[in-house]
Amino acid sequence: MTIEVKAPVFPESVADGTIATWHKQPGESVKRDELLVDIETDKVVLEVVAQSDGVIKEILKAEGETILSAEVIAIFEAGAAGTEAAPAPSTETASESAANADDLKVNPAARKMAEEKGVDLADVKASGKDGRITKEDVVNHLKQPAPVAQAPAAPAAAVQAPVAPTPVAAPLAPVFAPGDRAEKRVPMTRLRSTIAKRLVSAQQNAAMLTTYNEVDMKAVMELRKQYKDAFEKKHNGVRLGFMSFFVKAATEALKRFPSVNASIDGNDIVYHGYQDIGVAVSTEKGLVVPVLRDVDALGLADIEAGILDYALKARDGKLAIEEMQGGTFTITNGGTFGSLMSTPILNPPQTAILGMHKIQDRPVAIDGQVEIRPMMYLALSYDHRMIDGKEAVQFLVTIKELLEDPARILLDI
Numbered sequence: 001m002t003i004e005v006k007a008p009v010f011p012e013s014v015a016d017g018t019i020a021t022w023h024k025q026p027g028e029s030v031k032r033d034e035l036l037v038d039i040e041t042d043k044v045v046l047e048v049v050a051q052s053d054g055v056i057k058e059i060l061k062a063e064g065e066t067i068l069s070a071e072v073i074a075i076f077e078a079g080a081a082g083t084e085a086a087p088a089p090s091t092e093t094a095s096e097s098a099a100n101a102d103d104l105k106v107n108p109a110a111r112k113m114a115e116e117k118g119v120d121l122a123d124v125k126a127s128g129k130d131g132r133i134t135k136e137d138v139v140n141h142l143k144q145p146a147p148v149a150q151a152p153a154a155p156a157a158a159v160q161a162p163v164a165p166t167p168v169a170a171p172l173a174p175v176f177a178p179g180d181r182a183e184k185r186v187p188m189t190r191l192r193s194t195i196a197k198r199l200v201s202a203q204q205n206a207a208m209l210t211t212y213n214e215v216d217m218k219a220v221m222e223l224r225k226q227y228k229d230a231f232e233k234k235h236n237g238v239r240l241g242f243m244s245f246f247v248k249a250a251t252e253a254l255k256r257f258p259s260v261n262a263s264i265d266g267n268d269i270v271y272h273g274y275q276d277i278g279v280a281v282s283t284e285k286g287l288v289v290p291v292l293r294d295v296d297a298l299g300l301a302d303i304e305a306g307i308l309d310y311a312l313k314a315r316d317g318k319l320a321i322e323e324m325q326g327g328t329f330t331i332t333n334g335g336t337f338g339s340l341m342s343t344p345i346l347n348p349p350q351t352a353i354l355g356m357h358k359i360q361d362r363p364v365a366i367d368g369q370v371e372i373r374p375m376m377y378l379a380l381s382y383d384h385r386m387i388d389g390k391e392a393v394q395f396l397v398t399i400k401e402l403l404e405d406p407a408r409i410l411l412d413i
Contacts, residue, residue, distance in 0.1 A: 002057065005074035007039055007067050008046050014321065017041040018190050019063050019073065023112065026056050029081065035112070037073065042194040044324075045317050054078040064187075105132040113138045127316055134316050191286045202346045207384035210343045211392050215400045217359050217374040220245050223406055235301040242359075243279070244303040246331060248409050249402040250354060251275045251295045254329055257395045259387050261328045263349040269386065270349075272328045278347065279307055280332035281314040288314055289347060291327040335359065341377045351386040354399070355379035 007017060020038040024030050030050045039046045054077050061073040106114075106121055110133045114121050117138070124141045126133040176182060188196070202208065224240050231240040254261040254275050262271045275296050278289040290310040292303060313319045330347045335358040344355035355378065362375045380396045402408050 001078045003051065003054075003076040003078050004072045005036065005048065005056075005076050007069060007071050007073055008048065010041065010069040014041045014069075016066050016068050017046070019061050019065050019067060020045060022059060022063060024050075024056050026059060028055060030054055030056065030076075039067070040190045041321075042190060044319060044321055048073075050076065052078045055080045110135045110138050117142060127312055134318075136316050189285055191288075195286045198348065199345050202348050206346055206348070206351075208346055208381055209384045209389070209392070210379055210381040211389070211396055212341070212380075213378050213393075213396045213400050215376050215378055215403050216364070217242070217376050217403070219404055219406055221359075221374055231301070235305075238301050238305045238308070240300065241304055241307075243307055243331075243333065244300040245403060245406060245409075246354070246356060246399070247277055247279075247292065247295055247303050247307075248300065249399045250277060250329060250331060252402055252409060253395050253398040255296070256398060257391055259391055260352045260382065260395050262351055262386060263328065264351060264383065264386055265349060274328070276326055276328050278324075278327035278330040278350075279310065280330060281311055282336075283314050283317070285317075288319060288324055289327065289330055290314065290319055290323045291325070293326075330354070331356065333357075335376065342379060344379060344381045346381055346383060352380060352382040352392070352395075354396075355381070 010017065017039045018041075020040040022037050023035045024037075030036065030053065032050055032052050034050050035047055036050055036056070037048045039048065057075040057077045057080075059074045061067050061071070067073055105126070110124075111121070113119070113135055114124070119138055119141060121133055121138075124133050124137050127137055220242060224242070228240045232238065258271050261275060262269055264270070274294055276291050276293050277295050278291045280287055280289050290313070292298065292306050295303065298306070310319065310323070313323075327347070327350060330344075330350060330353040332344050332353060333356040334342050334344075335356050338358055340358050340360065342355055342357065344353045346353055357377045357379070359374045359376045361372050363370050364373045364375065365371075366373070378396060378399065380392055382392045
């Protein structure tokens with residue numbers, strides 16, 4: 001029986017997609033639920049799997065071609081017998097991997113890579129939903145040195161700022177040998193191209209201005225140190241980080257300054273009676289901004305759990321388009337990578353974005369005395385068409401005051 005292989009139905013915000021990788025070729029045997037092709041959109045990578053056993057009869061859209069929603073991209077012959085793929089290495093490790101894989105939850109792409117590389121899936125740490133092993137998990141397992149099975153540094157970094165974890169996979173840029181004057185030209189990914197266009201558009205179409213301030217993190221750090229163990233025990237392993245304090249402080253400030261929580265739609269100003277805050281997450285393919293909804297109703301534990309969940313999904317490429325749409329305000333944390341100060345770029349149609357930075361001990365004057373305090377620079381970029389300088393400065397000062405005296409958040413003062 002001949003079946004048309006179609007692209008998924010894209011959401012309204014996604015106009016088209018690009019064929020990224022064909023994992024099966026015409027005439028090659030395919031099993032049910034085996035990965036056929038990856039389709040890259042402006043926001044996510046979508047996987048198309050086989051609906052039954054058979055073979056691909058014809059590929060209609062080659063890698064790199066642009067496709068539309070639900071467009072036919074290949075012809076599939078259900079029940080037909082085809083040639084087998086290249087056999088996996090005939091080693092005991094590969095055989096055991098295939099046997100153990102039957103008892104594990106494994107994505108088709110991860111299973112294929114494990115067979116090709118002779119990886120025992122039982123040794124691979126799963127990070128996907130419901131304990132599923134993803135392709136990225138296999139890649140990370142291959143890159144991990146044998147003597148160091150578990151690196152404690154990663155969780156520690158996630159505690160401080162899980163919003164923007166260091167990408168776990170190797171960078172896409174090529175690696176050249178010392179003294180090598182070679183060059184390599186690679187096409188920009190669709191996601192990276194979209195990010196570039198949006199950033200340029202934000203600078204060209206908005207009267208963007210940035211105001212800076214600094215916050216003394218001593219109170220938050222002492223509060224976290226005092227209650228982090230009890231917090232983690234109370235909330236089933238959810239760790240108390242700094243990001244939840246910034247999200248709550250920003251939420252309170254947004255309620256006091258509605259213009260900063262607004263957006264511009266043509267000649268109209270849209271005021272939002274809710275606070276949906278996007279948290280910028282860095283991945284190997286680029287920056288994505290999943291959104292925490294109705295933050296005003298969330299506690300610190302809910303915020304930390306939500307951020308960690310988004311960070312893991314972003315790392316595995318599992319963020320849904322719906323999770324990145326909307327948002328009335330954005331927070332980005334360059335401090336995770338050591339940035340001392342930067343100028344964040346607006347995330348249209350939002351009118352403001354808050355930039356966090358590295359916490360660094362600096363001498364400051366306290367009641368006439370010089371003390372060493374853990375200080376952080378804050379940056380608020382805003383659209384001057386919508387927000388006056390006075391409002392922007394007062395908004396940033398409000399966040400500073402709430403963080404330097406966290407009790408204000410609870411008392412709403």
